[in-house]
Amino acid sequence: GHSYEFDAIERWLTDNNTSPMTNKTLNDRRFVNNFNLKSAIEEYCAQKNTILSSNQFLTFNIRYSRMPNTWKNKPTLNICVSLLGSSNTGKTTLARYLQYGLQSKFVHLNSTVTVAADLSFFYLDQLYEDKYVVIIQLSDIPGMERYESCCDNHFRHCHGALIVTDSTDIDTLERAELYWYKQLQLKGQDHVEYxxxxxxxxxxxxxxxxDYRRIFLERA
Structure with missing residues (x-):
């Protein structure tokens, strides 16, 4: 619809007793504040801005490099993602792939057993709502059972988790179901994504x- 500023409507009513929109005769030319309409308009505008921001944020790239200098003083949104799963499922290789890309020689280096959380930091190449820098902390968590007591803090604070299994070892799938998934549900945040x-x-x-592939896929 059309909108008119207060002063413009006031000038119109000085010389007219009809509505500037419908041209119908007005019974009363006094101004009455319609707070319900005002709230509805404000809510509509807020929702429209949210949708516009979301649409602009549909496509982005994850960067593993130095953040642009122009972003250093901007507010940040920090997202914590944990790599969970048994030892030797390829969590560290997956983290390297995200850091360096599939073709990098670093991805294919032999990995040692992770004995403490290995942290990597990424950022999105677009600002969220044109003002927030989105920082992603990726935590590569030890998978050996003797280090599981060190994982509680990562369960409690992560916003998302990748539960990694070895497709050639069905025991890692069972361990993912009976331990990693249950611990995440028990100790993680209410709305954690996994x-x-x-x-x-x-x-x-x-x-x-x-036969193995069929059984594994059914269990997964």
Missing amino acids: MLVCNKSDLFQRHCDD
Whole structure:
């Protein structure tokens, strides 16, 4: 619809007794504040701005590099994501892939057993709502059972988790279900997001027989 400023309407009513929108005769030319309408308009504008911001944020890239200098003084939104799963499921390799890309030589280096949380930091290449820098902390959590007591803090504070399994070892899938998933539900935040990652799919296709693949996929 059309909108008119107070002064413009006041000038109109000085010489007219009709509505500037409908041209119908007005019974009363006094101004009455309609707070319900004002609230509805403000709510509509807020929702419209939220939708516009969301649409502008549909496509972005995750960067593992130095943040632009022009962003250093901007407010930040910090997101914590944990890599959970048994030892030797490929969590560290997955973290390296996110850091360096699939073709980097660092991705294919032999990994040692992770004995303490290995932290990596990323940022999104677009500002959220045109003002917030989104920082992502990726925590590579030790997978060996003797280090599991060190994981409680990461369960409590992560906003999201990738529960990683080895597709060629069905025991890691069972461990993901009976321990990692349950601990995340028990100790994690109420609205934590999580995803199951079945790693080593190339080995799964080449070295596992049909019966094993069927059973694994049914369990997953």
